[in-house]
Amino acid sequence: MFRYLKRWWKYTTAKLTGRFDERADPKVQLEQAIREAHEQHRRLKEQAANVIAGQKQTEMRLNRAMEELEKVSNNARQAVLMADEAGKAGDETKMTEYTNAAEAFANRLVALETEVEDLKQLHYQASQSSDQAKNAVKQNAQLLQKRLSEKQQLVGQLDQAKMQEQMNSAMASLNEAVGEDVPTFEEVREKIEGRYAKAKGMSELTETSVESRMMEIENAAMNFEAKSRLEEIKSQLGLGQEEAEESTAPDAIAETSAGASEPTEPVSQPEAAPTEGA
Numbered sequence: 001m002f003r004y005l006k007r008w009w010k011y012t013t014a015k016l017t018g019r020f021d022e023r024a025d026p027k028v029q030l031e032q033a034i035r036e037a038h039e040q041h042r043r044l045k046e047q048a049a050n051v052i053a054g055q056k057q058t059e060m061r062l063n064r065a066m067e068e069l070e071k072v073s074n075n076a077r078q079a080v081l082m083a084d085e086a087g088k089a090g091d092e093t094k095m096t097e098y099t100n101a102a103e104a105f106a107n108r109l110v111a112l113e114t115e116v117e118d119l120k121q122l123h124y125q126a127s128q129s130s131d132q133a134k135n136a137v138k139q140n141a142q143l144l145q146k147r148l149s150e151k152q153q154l155v156g157q158l159d160q161a162k163m164q165e166q167m168n169s170a171m172a173s174l175n176e177a178v179g180e181d182v183p184t185f186e187e188v189r190e191k192i193e194g195r196y197a198k199a200k201g202m203s204e205l206t207e208t209s210v211e212s213r214m215m216e217i218e219n220a221a222m223n224f225e226a227k228s229r230l231e232e233i234k235s236q237l238g239l240g241q242e243e244a245e246e247s248t249a250p251d252a253i254a255e256t257s258a259g260a261s262e263p264t265e266p267v268s269q270p271e272a273a274p275t276e277g278a
Contacts, residue, residue: 026158034151041137041144048133055126062119069112076105 083098 027155030151030154030158034147037144037147041140044140045137048130048137051126051133052130055123055130058119058123058126062116062123065112065116065119069109069116072105072109072112076102076109079105 079098079102083095083102086092086095086098
C-alpha cells in the first residue's frame, strides 16, 4: 500500500511538473535561473570568506606562538646563564632557583615548539583551502558572467521563436480559412487561365470565319468611299487641280526632253515620173 502511494505521488508530481514546464514562461524561468545563480555566487563568496578568515586567524595564532617561543627560548637561556653565574658565585640557593626556572622555561619551550608545528601544519592546510576558495569564487564569477551573456542571446532567441510561432499560427489560420469561405489562389489562377485560353480560342475562330472576311471587305469599301469623297472635296476647292498640274509638269518636261533626243527618220523624196519619149 505504501509503495503504491509512493508511486502515485511520484507520478502526480511528474505530471504536474510537466504541465507547469509547458505553461511556464521561459523568460520568467530564465530570470529565476539567473537570480538563483547570483544567490549561489553570493553564498560561495561567504563560504570562501569564512575559509579565508580561518586561514588568517591561524596565521595570527602562529605568529603569536612563534613570538612567544622566541621569548621563552630567550628566558630559558637567560635562566641557565644566571644559574651558572650563581653556581660560580657559590650561591647554591639562587643556583637551584634559577635552574628550576630554566627547567620550567624549557618545558614551556617544548610545548610551544609542538604548538608551533601544529599551527604551521594547520596554516598550510588553511592556505590551501583559502586558495581553493578563491579559485572557486573566480571560476564561478566567470561562469556567472558567461550565463549573463548567454541570457541576452537566449532572450533574443526566445523573442524570435515567439515571432516565428505567431507567424506560423497566422499562416496556419490563413491556410485553414482559404478554401472554406473563399477560393484559394491556385483555384483563382486556374479559373483566369481557363477563361483567357477560351477567349483566345474564340478569337482565333472569329479571325478565320466568313463573317470576319465580309467585315474586312466592308471596311475596305468604306475606306475607298471615304477616299473618293475626300478627292471630290479637294477638286471642288481647286486643290486637286493645282496638285495635278504640279505633278504633271515635270512629267511633260521629261517627255519633251525624251522627244528631242530621239533621232528623226529621213523623209523619202518622191520618184520622178518617166518621160514619154523615153
